[in-house]
Amino acid sequence: MLLSVIIPTRNREDVLSGLLGSLARQPAVPFEWEVLVVDNDSSDDTAERTREATSDFPVPLQYVLETELGLHAARHRGAYEANGEIVAFLDDDMLVEQGWVRGVLPIQEGRADAVMGRILPKWLSSPPEWLYSLCHTDGDNMICGYLGILDLGDETRPLPWHLVFGGNLFIPKQLLFRLGGFNPDSLPPDMLRFRGDGESGLMARFQQEKLASVYEPTATVYHLIDSDRLSREYLARRAFNQGISASFTDYRSRNGLAPQLALEPLRSRALTGLLALPAGSALVTAARKLKRLLSPKRPLPASDVREEMDEAFRRGWLFHRREVRRDEAVRRRLLKETYLDEGRPANLHEQPMQTAGGSS
Secondary structure, eight states: OOEEEEEEESSOHHHHHHHHHHHHTOOOOSSOEEEEEEEOSOSSSHHHHHHHHHTTOSSOEEEEEOOSOSHHHHHHHHHHHOOSSEEEEOOTTEEEOTTGGGGGHHHHTTSOSEEEEEEEEEESSOOOGGGGGGSEEETTEEEEGGGTEEEOOSSOEEOOGGGOOSTTEEEEHHHHHHTTOOOOOOOOGGGGGGOOOTHHHHHHHHHHTTOOEEEEEEEEEEEEEOGGGGSHHHHHHHHHHHHHHHHHHHHHHHTTSSOGGGGSOOOGGGTTTGGGSOTTOTHHHHHHHHHHHTOOSSOOOOHHHHHHHHHHHHHHHHHHHHHHHHOHHHHHHHTOSOOTTTTOOTTOOSOSSOOTTSOO
């Protein structure tokens, strides 16, 4: 089998059904593919809805329960269970365009080591004008990391590693494992101190090996953006979380567990707030450089919105540093070589591939 599509989800049965419907409507392709829904311990009817869909789904559809919380754990579980040579990760609040599965072809044909598809917004509520100033725009192109938007036009093109998001990512399964998988991501509020930098850590290791990622507009998805995500409160929460991720990256880099290049762009979604880091941080110089390279072309939002996000980012950084100092469990987890054990099935005692630097 060529492709396994992995959908991590938690208590999102309403939007998940829309994604499954759009995948079911994909036109026929000359290769085998499957879909795996990885339920990250939902309390709603996700399991029942998914199993109901299997009866008339046009390709194999598998339901997998992963009780270890975290987006990274659900993604890893999906990869361990996948039958495909290549895995593709989708967020549960996406809708795929016709022909999306053909996004795998640049990898199959040897033209890329990873593929990032186009992510367009599907606004469920009208966005405020100031929102656009949080995005990098260039003509019709738009990058808005905080909202998971990546639109670089209609042509396939090389893509910098730091613009590869975890949602709508295609990557060979063996390569994913060899690079050490994803770092911790999207944990419940009471576990925020264990948050990491998600796919950013994976892609920094990807770049360290001088691998090639491409932007492929054939693999277009629509990201559902509701009124909550357009609020200042949501953006402040995202900025706070990104501050935690920045501290995670910085700490691991100082301890030789993350490439130095990981300190440069902490992904485009972290543009706002990077300059609010405490003085002396290893990220400050790189942050200023990134700010110059990808500065928004539209006017800045109202100063209070920007200041709220900057302050939230700073608080996230400081929160994480306090937790590192006081909690030995946080320190131990920060110093793990990889997090591939999180999401590994109980009956699988060893990793199927070597981690970064080993042979596959």
